[in-house]
Amino acid sequence: RATxxxxxxxxxxxxxxxxxxxxxxxxxxxxxxxxxxxxxxxWWMVTNGIDIDDPSAIAAVAGKPEIISGTDPSAPTITVxxxxxxxxxxxxDVTSKVSAVxxxxxxxxxxxxxxxxxxxxxxxxxxxxxxxxxxxxxxDADLKIFLTASPEARAARRSGELKNADVQATREALLKxxxxxxxxxxxxxxxxxxxVEVDTSDLTLQQVIECVVTLVEEKR
Ligand code: C5P
Numbered sequence: 001r002a003t004x005x006x007x008x009x010x011x012x013x014x015x016x017x018x019x020x021x022x023x024x025x026x027x028x029x030x031x032x033x034x035x036x037x038x039x040x041x042x043w044w045m046v047t048n049g050i051d052i053d054d055p056s057a058i059a060a061v062a063g064k065p066e067i068i069s070g071t072d073p074s075a076p077t078i079t080v081x082x083x084x085x086x087x088x089x090x091x092x093d094v095t096s097k098v099s100a101v102x103x104x105x106x107x108x109x110x111x112x113x114x115x116x117x118x119x120x121x122x123x124x125x126x127x128x129x130x131x132x133x134x135x136x137x138x139x140d141a142d143l144k145i146f147l148t149a150s151p152e153a154r155a156a157r158r159s160g161e162l163k164n165a166d167v168q169a170t171r172e173a174l175l176k177x178x179x180x181x182x183x184x185x186x187x188x189x190x191x192x193x194x195x196v197e198v199d200t201s202d203l204t205l206q207q208v209i210e211c212v213v214t215l216v217e218e219k220r
Contacts, residue, residue, distance in 0.1 A: 004029065004125035004220055005140075007133035008212070010147035011178040011189060013154030015200050015208055019147065020129040022209045024073035027216060030122040031073035034130035034137070037111050038102040039089035040067050040080050045101055052097050059106035067111075069118060071126065096173070099180035108186050112137050131181055134192035142219045144195035145212055151175060153201040 006029070008020050017033060024031035042052075044065040051057050070077030078086055088094070101107055115137050119126050128137065134144035149157075155171030162170065181189040191197060196215060200208050 003123070004142050004216060005119060005122075005138055006125070006127045006212075006216055007138050007141040007144045007192075007195075008127060008129040008147065009131055009134050009145070009189070009191070009195070011131075011154070011181070012174050013158045014147040014149045015157070015205060016129045016147055018205050019208050019212060020127045021073045021076070022205075023212045023216065024127040026209070026213055027125075027127075029073070029124055030071035030118075030126040031076055032069055032071055032115065032118055032126060032128045033076055033078075034111070034115055034128060034133065035098075036076070036078045036086075036089060037067055037069060037114065038107075039094050039098050040078050040085050041065055041107060041111065042094050042098045042101040043085050043089050044080050046094065046097060052100050055104045058101055058104045062104065062106040062110050067114065069114075071118065071122065073127070095177070099177050099184075103180070103184040103186065105186045112187075131189040132187040134195050135190050136187045139192070143216055144192050145215070146191040146195040146197045147208070148197060148199050149201045 006023070008016055010016055021031055041062070045052060045058060050061060065080050068079045077084065078089065115128065119128060119138055130137065134141055134146070151171055151174070155167050155174055158174055159167045159170040178189065198208065198211060
């Protein structure tokens with residue numbers, strides 16, 4: 001098959017982004033970070049003073065911001081109404097609010113449509129990472145991976161990334177976000193029935209990448 005669609009889902013800190021980017025680069029595929037899109041719409045809500053605790057206020061403006069994702073795995077980009085928000089979407093403020101915004105059905109409908117059109121336009125194929133890619137966004141993906149890791153391994157990785165020594169606080173924030181993402185009504189974080197589950201707790205990033213590359217090659 002000329003085009004291959006790979007869905008990589010799982011909770012935070014399991015290595016989704018690092019793995020997805022490396023696999024896409026190695027195989028010459030496009031790459032889409034769907035979490036960055038939910039972060040971008042959250043950044044827009046915060047910047048425009050929308051009350052994050054009011055789902056109907058969020059729903060009313062969900063269609064307003066124009067979000068553009070660049071899909072080159074070696075230099076992914078994200079803009080909102082033309083502004084580069086790559087750094088702004090990684091703040092603790094956005095991170096603490098993104099689960100509430102992404103739980104709003106109107107937000108999900110809008111972002112899901114955007115994701116499907118990006119995947120449909122990706123010439124060679126694409127690696128799409130998120131929470132509901134295999135279950136909802138691209139249920140016909142050629143390969144679905146569900147990455148997991150122990151809370152300890154995930155917190156240690158995230159604290160390392162954030163250069164934040166407080167592993168305990170990172171662990172709590174991460175588990176809180178996963179609980180919210182897994183329990184929301186619309187399209188929760190979940191493993192698709194036909195996804196391959198990979199526990200990355202005791203694997204190096206390189207081992208996870210090799211494992212996924214092998215699985216993609218088997219599908220091609
Ligand atoms: O992957 P990342 O941690 O950047 O995702 C940020 C948040 O975006 C998640 O905690 C979740 O609330 C939301 N998200 C989602 N569906 C996706 C990807 C991310 O709801 N497909």
